[in-house]
Structure formats: C-alpha cells, structure tokens
Amino acid sequence: MTFSGLVFTGVLAAQPAAAADPAGYQNVRINEVTSSNNDTVELFNAGSATVSISGWKMSDDSFSAQSFSPSSTTIPAGGFVTFNSPKGLGDSDKLGLYTSDGTVVDRVEWATDKAKPAMARCGGDGTGAWVTTTAASFGSANAAGCPSSVPAASQVRINEVTSNGSDTVELHNGGAGAVSIGSWKYVDGDTGHSAASVSSSSPSATSIPAGGYATFNSSLGLGDNDSLFLLDNNGNTIDSVAWATDGAKPSTERCADATGWFQTATTATLGSVNYCSGSGGNPGDPGNPGGGGGHLLGGGGSLTKNCAPEAPSGSGSKPSGTLTWPGGLDVTIADNVCAFTTSTGPEGRDLSGLAFDPANPSVLWAAKNKNWLYKLVKSNGKWIPDPSWSATGKQIRFLGGSGEPDSEGLTVGANGHIYVTSERDNAKNTVPKDTIMEFDPAASGSTLIPVRQWDMTSQFPQLDTGNKDDANLGFEGVGYVPDSWLTANSWIDPLTHAAYNPANYPSHGSGLFFAGLEWDGTLHVYGLNSDGSFTTFGTITTGQRSVMDVSFDAATQRIVASCDNTCGETHTLMKINASGAIVPDVTYTNPAVMPTDNLEGFALAPASTCVNGFREAVWSDDGIYGFGSGSSSYGHAVYSGTFPC
Numbered sequence: 001m002t003f004s005g006l007v008f009t010g011v012l013a014a015q016p017a018a019a020a021d022p023a024g025y026q027n028v029r030i031n032e033v034t035s036s037n038n039d040t041v042e043l044f045n046a047g048s049a050t051v052s053i054s055g056w057k058m059s060d061d062s063f064s065a066q067s068f069s070p071s072s073t074t075i076p077a078g079g080f081v082t083f084n085s086p087k088g089l090g091d092s093d094k095l096g097l098y099t100s101d102g103t104v105v106d107r108v109e110w111a112t113d114k115a116k117p118a119m120a121r122c123g124g125d126g127t128g129a130w131v132t133t134t135a136a137s138f139g140s141a142n143a144a145g146c147p148s149s150v151p152a153a154s155q156v157r158i159n160e161v162t163s164n165g166s167d168t169v170e171l172h173n174g175g176a177g178a179v180s181i182g183s184w185k186y187v188d189g190d191t192g193h194s195a196a197s198v199s200s201s202s203p204s205a206t207s208i209p210a211g212g213y214a215t216f217n218s219s220l221g222l223g224d225n226d227s228l229f230l231l232d233n234n235g236n237t238i239d240s241v242a243w244a245t246d247g248a249k250p251s252t253e254r255c256a257d258a259t260g261w262f263q264t265a266t267t268a269t270l271g272s273v274n275y276c277s278g279s280g281g282n283p284g285d286p287g288n289p290g291g292g293g294g295h296l297l298g299g300g301g302s303l304t305k306n307c308a309p310e311a312p313s314g315s316g317s318k319p320s321g322t323l324t325w326p327g328g329l330d331v332t333i334a335d336n337v338c339a340f341t342t343s344t345g346p347e348g349r350d351l352s353g354l355a356f357d358p359a360n361p362s363v364l365w366a367a368k369n370k371n372w373l374y375k376l377v378k379s380n381g382k383w384i385p386d387p388s389w390s391a392t393g394k395q396i397r398f399l400g401g402s403g404e405p406d407s408e409g410l411t412v413g414a415n416g417h418i419y420v421t422s423e424r425d426n427a428k429n430t431v432p433k434d435t436i437m438e439f440d441p442a443a444s445g446s447t448l449i450p451v452r453q454w455d456m457t458s459q460f461p462q463l464d465t466g467n468k469d470d471a472n473l474g475f476e477g478v479g480y481v482p483d484s485w486l487t488a489n490s491w492i493d494p495l496t497h498a499a500y501n502p503a504n505y506p507s508h509g510s511g512l513f514f515a516g517l518e519w520d521g522t523l524h525v526y527g528l529n530s531d532g533s534f535t536t537f538g539t540i541t542t543g544q545r546s547v548m549d550v551s552f553d554a555a556t557q558r559i560v561a562s563c564d565n566t567c568g569e570t571h572t573l574m575k576i577n578a579s580g581a582i583v584p585d586v587t588y589t590n591p592a593v594m595p596t597d598n599l600e601g602f603a604l605a606p607a608s609t610c611v612n613g614f615r616e617a618v619w620s621d622d623g624i625y626g627f628g629s630g631s632s633s634y635g636h637a638v639y640s641g642t643f644p645c
Contacts, residue, residue, distance in 0.1 A: 067086070120145060153238065334618070383618070472518075524538075525538060550562070553573075570590075614642040
C-alpha cells in the first residue's frame with residue numbers, strides 16, 4: 001500500500017475482492033482495439049465496483065453477436081480485460097459489445113487502417129477520445145501509446161443525455177477551436193436502427209465553438225435503458241454512453257464537463273455547465289461542482305515515469321447509522337503530483353498514516369509503506385516535504401538498523417517522538433512483523449533507527465500463514481491517547497476491572513497507544529515501557545470492518561478510527577461510556593466530492609488552528625488513484641477539507 005499513516009503538525013492488506021456487479025455494465029467501455037494480426041479488444045471498467053462480463057458477446061460489421069473468451073470474466077474497478085475477436089476484425093469495421101441478455105454496452109467504428117497498430121481512448125481510459133495510437137498497450141493504461149495531441153474533433157464529447165420525453169442530447173467541445181458537426185451522425189442501442197444525422201435532428205447544430213455546447217433531440221427515441229453512439233463524417237466513433245433503467249432521468253451527465261464519467265443528474269442543464277450533484281456512476285474528474293454541492297479543487301499535473309497510480313481494491317459498505325460529513329463540502333487536492341517517489345519502492349503511491357504534531361500544528365507527519373517518513377509543511381496551500389528536515393523524506397529501519405518496515409500508521413507521543421507501526425518486513429513480506437517503533441525526529445542523517453521497538457507479532461497468529469496478503473493485514477494505524485483523558489472519563493482498566501490508575505504502570509510514560517488491526521477493525525491497547533517491554537490492555541471493537549488510521553482528537557475528546565473504501569470511507573469517533581468502556585459514539589462518511597479509494601490516512605488539525613468554527617482535515621490516498629486516469633486527482637496523495645471545531 002502507499003501512504004498508510006499521516007500525522008499533522010501544522011494548522012490547518014489485501015482485502016477480499018469486491019463482489020461482481022452484473023448490473024454495472026454501463027461503466028464498461030471498449031477502450032482499445034486493433035485490426036492488425038491478433039484482432040485484440042480491450043475493455044475498461046470506469047466504475048467503482050467489479051463487473052461480471054460472464055456470457056457477454058461481441059459482433060462486427062460482418063457477423064452477428066458471438067461469444068468470446070476474455071482474459072477474466074470479471075473486471076475490477078479501474079481494471080482491464082482483453083480478448084481476441086472470434087471472427088477477426090477488418091481494416092474498416094464496427095465492433096459491438098453486448099451483455100448476456102443482448103443489451104448493447106458499447107460500440108466503436110473505424111475507417112480504413114484507423115485501428116492499426118491500434119485505436120484507443122486517449123486523454124483518459126474509458127472517457128478519452130478515439131485516436132489511432134503509435135503503439136498498442138493492451139491490458140494497461142492507454143497513455144503510453146497515445147500521441148501528444150489529438151484531432152480537434154476528438155475533443156467533442158457527449159456531455160448530457162435525457163430519456164425523459166424530449167430525448168435531448170448535449171455535446172460539449174472541450175478543445176481550443178470550433179468543430180464542424182454538420183455531417184456527423186448518431187445511433188442508439190437498438191441494433192435495428194440506422195444512424196441518424198445530427199443536423200437533421202437540429203438544423204442549428206452544425207458547429208460547436210471552443211468550450212461551447214450544441215443540443216439536438218434524438219429522432220430515434222431514447223429508452224429508459226439505452227445507449228448512444230456519436231460518429232464523425234467518416235464513420236469513426238467519437239464518443240458513447242450507456243445507462244441503466246431510469247439512469248437518464250432527468251438526465252445522465254458528465255462530471256466534470258467533457259472529461260468526467262457519467263452520473264444520474266438531479267437537475268438537467270442541457271446547453272450549459274452540468275449540475276453534477278446527482279447520485280450513481282463515477283463523478284469523474286473533479287474540479288467542478290460535485291456531489292452534495294461541494295467542489296473538489298486543484299490537482300492536475302503530469303505523471304512522472306515511476307508514479308504508477310493503483311486502482312483501489314476491497315470496497316465494502318459503511319457501518320449502519322453512518323452520518324454525512326459534518327464539515328465543509330469543498331475539498332482541495334493538497335500536494336504536488338507524484339510528490340512522494342523514493343529510491344526504494346520508487347512509485348509515487350503508498351502514503352498511508354497521517355498525524356498532526358500537537359506541539360506544532362503547522363507540521364503534518366506522514367508514513368510511506370516502503371519504510372519512509374515525511375515531515376510535511378504548507379507551501380502555497382500544498383503539503384510538501386519540509387526541506388529543512390528532508391526534501392525527499394527519511395528512510396526508517398527496524399531496531400539495530402536492519403530490514404524494511406512496512407510502515408503504515410504513525411502518531412506523535414508526549415515526548416515529541418514519532419511512533420510508527422509496521423505490519424511486516426518488506427524484505428520478507430510473507431512473514432508478519434507487527435511492531436511499534438519509536439523515532440526521534442531530531443536525529444541526524446537520512447536514515448532513522450528506532451530509539452525503542454515493541455514487537456507484538458506473536459499476538460496475531462492468524463496473520464502468520466505464509467501468505468503475504470495475510471501478513472499485510474496487521475497494524476495499520478496507531479494513536480497516542482493521554483492518561484489524563486482515560487482517567488478523567490473513568491475508563492475501566494481491563495486488567496484490574498477497576499478505574500484505570502496510571503501509577504500501576506510506572507514505566508509506560510503518560511499515555512497508552514491504540515493500534516488498529518486491518519484484519520478485523522479492532523483496536524489493541526498497549527502501554528509501551530521504557531525498557532522495551534509492553535503491557536497489553538486488551539481489544540476494543542470499533543464497529544468497522546477494518547481500521548486504516550487511528551488518532552486521538554483533543555477537540556472532540558474522542559479516539560478516531562478511520563477506514564477507507566473497505567468500510568465506505570468512514571470515521572468512527574470512540575468515547576468512554578457511563579460504564580467506563582470505550583465504545584463507538586458516531587460514524588461519519590467522507591465529503592461527497594471525494595473519490596472512493598484506498599484513503600488510508602486521516603488527521604484532524606488541533607483546535608488551536610480553528611477559524612470561523614472550522615479546522616483542517618487531511619486525507620491520504622494510498623494508491624494516488626483519485627477518480628482514475630485523466631482526472632485532475634490522478635497521481636495525488638493528499639486531500640484537505642474542513643471539520644467543525
């Protein structure tokens with residue numbers, strides 16, 4: 001994983017695969033095709049859930065729908081599947097894709113030699129323009145084979161469609177020049193229909209200015225469960241969209257205009273900027289109004305060679321009774337693109353744990369899985385590595401200077417030291433090594449060795465199976481909780497069954513450490529003694545399926561157990577109840593404009609930073625995936641929002 005733990009000091013393992021969703025066909029797009037030699041087709045799933053393609057069929061211009069043998073019968077969210085055409089593809093041809101019941105999923109047409117060496121969506125997998133590429137890239141992102149620029153016509157997108165009586169289609173030109181569409185055609189998902197002329201459906205729809213819109217009413221009619229395909233004057237496919245029953249009522253819209261994925265709108269805005277406050281689908285490229293009326297701002301930039309974003313895995317439902325985000329609706333992408341590449345694990349992902357420094361709220365500490373620690377500070381609204389500490393982060397080792405800790409979570413102790421959890425040694429990644437390491441951030445050098453280390457591996461035999469995925473489900477987050485909070489709220493010590501008395505544990509310092517176990521979402525409570533031994537105070541249930549980060553928020557006087565898409569992107573605040581037990585108090589979702597990703601790090605700024613009743617909340621995306629290739633969030637790890645004081 002990428003960044004697992006973050007700690008703010010400034011103001012402001014593998015999970016089970018998601019169940020296949022046979023109804024998510026509208027999120028599957030033909031993404032690349034070649035009519036050269038092997039006649040290969042690539043499909044891409046732009047949705048947020050795995051889609052089953054079992055029993056699906058394809059056709060071309062000369063044969064009816066035939067079964068094909070895909071590389072996999074399911075496509076994960078953000079994933080690819082390839083297959084070879086059962087009957088071959090011509091130099092000038094038409095490819096249709098159907099579900100097992102014959103519903104049209106997608107279609108693409110090309111003129112002579114346009115699919116050699118391949119024709120692919122460029123500018124974003126699943127959403128980009130169809131362009132003849134310089135090289136094929138089947139089974140992976142198309143960007144590598146795409147030319148540096150695309151034809152002006154390819155900047156036109158189907159931007160909004162309604163099947164609510166008027167059957168209106170909106171096109172948007174995202175390019176820098178006007179595009180003539182007078183001879184273009186369109187067709188719907190009825191295979192008995194011939195393509196109709198755009199200009200005959202709307203005589204005024206002959207050209208679209210740069211950044212402008214054109215609308216026309218479909219003369220073919222559009223069904224409650226249908227699709228639409230746009231063709232240029234040569235018969236090449238420009239764009240397509242499909243929707244499930246009632247998915248285009250009042251309309252289905254791209255969010256954002258021209259670049260994002262489709263979602264069902266709450267208000268149709270044909271001929272103008274999309275409303276983008278609906279439900280369903282993938283909100284796509286943020287930067288415009290999103291769900292709930294908020295905005296996802298900032299981002300963008302070119303990916304570096306080793307950035308390597310990774311699609312999220314392990315999506316699950318949120319706990320019962322979860323409430324909406326109580327803070328501001330807007331969220332800002334708060335880092336530079338591909339900001340956290342390192343010499344080991346050189347990809348830019350794997351930023352996990354976050355923690356603010358309570359003594360200096362202008363500092364945010366962050367842990368990267370490939371044994372790196374970052375001290376982040378704000379610069380022009382972005383969290384960047386503090387150049388006075390290390391502009392590239394510092395590498396961390398286990399006690400004695402060995403190994404490569406799979407560093408996930410972190411917290412700041414009362415002594416100002418940074419405590420980091422590790423699930424395993426990345427050099428031996430099939431073997432769990434659930435430890436808490438204490439680092440002195442003032443130590444010199446580019447590599448940090450623990451001052452002390454506590455190893456709890458033997459307490460979790462279920463993780464020691466010889467399987468690297470099981471070993472990767474250990475300590476994911478950790479939070480330091482002061483004794484003063486535990487005693488003030490009459491916490492009952494599970495070892496004595498009486499009110500907790502810190503004096504009974506003279507070597508533990510002035511607080512306990514709550515480590516979150518990714519395996520089952522429990523918190524494990526420890527007193528870390530100065531001699532390297534530890535006291536185990538037992539296990540606490542969070543109500544979450546998993547835990548990715550843990551913190552203590554002094555402002556709300558709550559322990560915060562955070563979970564990523566595994567639990568529907570949620571944060572459970574834990575309190576001490578009248579019986580002296582630590583129990584869930586309330587659970588919140590993330591702001592609606594945020595992506596559903598492996599958002600593993602979460603931190604709330606101290607109350608001292610509050611402005612007008614709000615303070616900063618920060619998230620880290622372990623996979624730096626955002627809303628996927630082509631979106632402004634792709635390649636970014638850090639998001640910033642607000643939370644009530």
